[in-house]
Amino acid sequence: MCLAIPVKVVELLDGDEATVDVGGVRKAISLALVDGIAVGDYVILHVGYAIQKLDPEEAEKTLALFAELGENLGAAPA
Amino acid sequence: MKYINEFRDGKTARVIAAAIAAETRADRRYHIMEFCGGHTHAISRYGLSDLLPQNIRLIHGPGCPVCVLPIGRIDNAIDLALNRGVILATYGDCLRVPASGGLSLLKAKARGADVRMVYSSADALKLAQDHPEREVVFFAIGFETTTPPTAVALLQAEKLGQKNFSVFCNHVLTPSAIANILESPEVRLHGTVPLDAFIGPAHVSTVIGSQPYEHFAEEYEKPVVIAGFEPLDVMQAILMLVRQLNEGRAEVENEFSRAVTRAGNVKAQNLVAEVFELRKSFEWRGLNEVPYSALRIKAKYAAFDAERRFGIEYKSVADNKACECGAILRGLKRPQDCKLFGTVCTPENPMGSCMVSSEGACAAHYTYGRYKDAVGV
Numbered sequence: 001m002c003l004a005i006p007v008k009v010v011e012l013l014d015g016d017e018a019t020v021d022v023g024g025v026r027k028a029i030s031l032a033l034v035d036g037i038a039v040g041d042y043v044i045l046h047v048g049y050a051i052q053k054l055d056p057e058e059a060e061k062t063l064a065l066f067a068e069l070g071e072n073l074g075a076a077p078a
Numbered sequence: 079m080k081y082i083n084e085f086r087d088g089k090t091a092r093v094i095a096a097a098i099a100a101e102t103r104a105d106r107r108y109h110i111m112e113f114c115g116g117h118t119h120a121i122s123r124y125g126l127s128d129l130l131p132q133n134i135r136l137i138h139g140p141g142c143p144v145c146v147l148p149i150g151r152i153d154n155a156i157d158l159a160l161n162r163g164v165i166l167a168t169y170g171d172c173l174r175v176p177a178s179g180g181l182s183l184l185k186a187k188a189r190g191a192d193v194r195m196v197y198s199s200a201d202a203l204k205l206a207q208d209h210p211e212r213e214v215v216f217f218a219i220g221f222e223t224t225t226p227p228t229a230v231a232l233l234q235a236e237k238l239g240q241k242n243f244s245v246f247c248n249h250v251l252t253p254s255a256i257a258n259i260l261e262s263p264e265v266r267l268h269g270t271v272p273l274d275a276f277i278g279p280a281h282v283s284t285v286i287g288s289q290p291y292e293h294f295a296e297e298y299e300k301p302v303v304i305a306g307f308e309p310l311d312v313m314q315a316i317l318m319l320v321r322q323l324n325e326g327r328a329e330v331e332n333e334f335s336r337a338v339t340r341a342g343n344v345k346a347q348n349l350v351a352e353v354f355e356l357r358k359s360f361e362w363r364g365l366n367e368v369p370y371s372a373l374r375i376k377a378k379y380a381a382f383d384a385e386r387r388f389g390i391e392y393k394s395v396a397d398n399k400a401c402e403c404g405a406i407l408r409g410l411k412r413p414q415d416c417k418l419f420g421t422v423c424t425p426e427n428p429m430g431s432c433m434v435s436s437e438g439a440c441a442a443h444y445t446y447g448r449y450k451d452a453v454g455v
């Protein structure tokens with residue numbers, strides 16, 4: 001029920017709607033709960049609504065943190 | 079898919095697991111509750127418990143919307159569909175939840191009730207537009223993630239003057255449920271549920287932000303790390319909690335910063351505040367009556383409130399005696415402690431609500447974890 005996924009906005013439509021790409025499938029969703037969405041943005045999709053915009057920089061930071069963890073462990077004397 | 083696959087990488091999961099193993103101290107315990115059913119699902123599906131040291135125990139919380147819905151509320155919905163001639167629109171997860179008299183919405187449908195599964199609140203409104211001669215009731219359930227879409231549909235119905243559309247509101251609030259668990263005698267007095275830290279909800283937090291959890295961290299001295307639903311998110315959150323516990327800190331940290339801010343989605347919050355107000359009390363399966371833990375529709379929108387329109391009266395109904403869902407939702411028991419688990423009670427034929435949705439502890443455990451425990455590994 002609470003499951004929601006990141007999807008890419010491919011087209012803005014009338015009436016606060018957008019077309020998104022869900023793993024290759026196109027789907028119309030509502031943008032009524034978010035502001036300032038542009039084509040190319042990723043949003044979190046839940047029951048037909050974008051509930052939040054995804055921040056690509058923060059995503060990179062989290063992934064960098066994982067990478068750093070790997071390096072530190074690799075460097076640490078086992 | 080981007081932003082999904084990178085957070086599911088098995089090699090990285092083992093790296094984080096190694097970091098967790100290196101940092102946990104043998105002389106202490108780490109009892110971590112994942113509040114949210116989405117996390118319960120991810121933990122079972124990816125077998126994350128197997129990657130953790132013995133002294134880290136994950137405890138399932140009550141954050142599965144279908145699981146906490148009390149029988150009486152489903153009875154109300156069934157009554158609307160079976161005896162009041164409405165089209166009852168609902169999310170698919172609600173259909174199999176066992177109600178009184180061996181019924182469920184699905185079984186009511188087989189008896190002629192007009193129950194329609196919808197993917198979105200907008201689809202429910204669409205049903206009302208397509209059937210102007212019928213009353214359409216949207217059976218709205220869920221936590222803060224699912225509430226804003228309900229608000230949008232209701233406001234849209236008002237704008238359209240859609241007189242045959244109403245909402246049976248059962249939306250509940252995460253912070254009140256966490257407070258209820260922390261206040262419970264099992265946690266506070268008896269310590270029968272040892273609880274050291276929380277993994278905070280992912281998508282609920284995209285809406286409400288990280289700020290509402292600051293109170294728990296401070297008041298109850300329990301660390302909270304908000305985590306995304308992918309396996310690496312959960313592992314990283316556990317590492318962050320281990321560090322907080324080791325260092326004696328109790329703060330709110332945000333692992334899911336790619337989607338959660340401190341303030342959350344203010345636009346969504348405002349829409350919710352426009353349409354809904356707090357209920358004094360609401361019954362939860364497993365937690366009983368919890369004060370100020372749910373929402374109802376404001377008088378201003380009474381025309382769209384199914385409770386008022388159909389004079390719905392709530393009656394509390396006791397759960398099936400043998401079902402341990404209540405204790406499981408409070409973190410007191412595990413699915414395998416239930417006598418019915420996997421024998422009488424299966425996802426195809428659920429006896430209790432925890433076996434219905436894939437986020438329910440029993441269903442997740444049945445689908446992904448049962449055999450492992452059966453051979454005692």
Ligand code: SF4
Nearest residue numbers: 402403416423430440
């Ligand atoms: S296995 Fe079934 S009956 Fe037992 S607690 Fe879980 S849902 Fe209830």
